[in-house]
Amino acid sequence: MKNLSTLLFCIFLFSACLSFSQEKTYTEIDTEISASIGENFTVSLESNQSTGYSWSVGMISDNAQVVVTGMDYDLPDNAKTGQGGAEVWHLKAVAPGNVKIMFYYSRAWENETPAKTVSFNVTVK
Numbered sequence: 001m002k003n004l005s006t007l008l009f010c011i012f013l014f015s016a017c018l019s020f021s022q023e024k025t026y027t028e029i030d031t032e033i034s035a036s037i038g039e040n041f042t043v044s045l046e047s048n049q050s051t052g053y054s055w056s057v058g059m060i061s062d063n064a065q066v067v068v069t070g071m072d073y074d075l076p077d078n079a080k081t082g083q084g085g086a087e088v089w090h091l092k093a094v095a096p097g098n099v100k101i102m103f104y105y106s107r108a109w110e111n112e113t114p115a116k117t118v119s120f121n122v123t124v125k
Helices: 002-021
Strands: 024-026 032-035 040-047 053-060 066-074 085-093 097-107 116-124
Touching (some): 040 097
Antiparallel strands (some): 040 085
16 A cells, blocks of 8 residues: 555656646747646746846736746856846736736836836737
């Protein structure tokens, strides 16, 4: 019984890792995203949080077709102090329709126009 439980746990863990690694990643050069309901995907944007700048996200839609499930800040291996990396936004398609996702690169304490804006048109089927 213990061996069967261990085997089932290993199969579950492997399938979870496999599905996570198959998430499609989009960058600022991608403007169109197509996803199925329940599909997870990521948006990776260059960032240097040591300068005070970071990305924020907004959605322009009447309905919530996509939800943000998290964000990670990835630095390159052996990164030096002050070196930039990437903000990796984790999203999930939850309802059919179209949504425009906007990312704004700015300093939270400044009330100026963002230094950079990136948008994605997402179609959820």
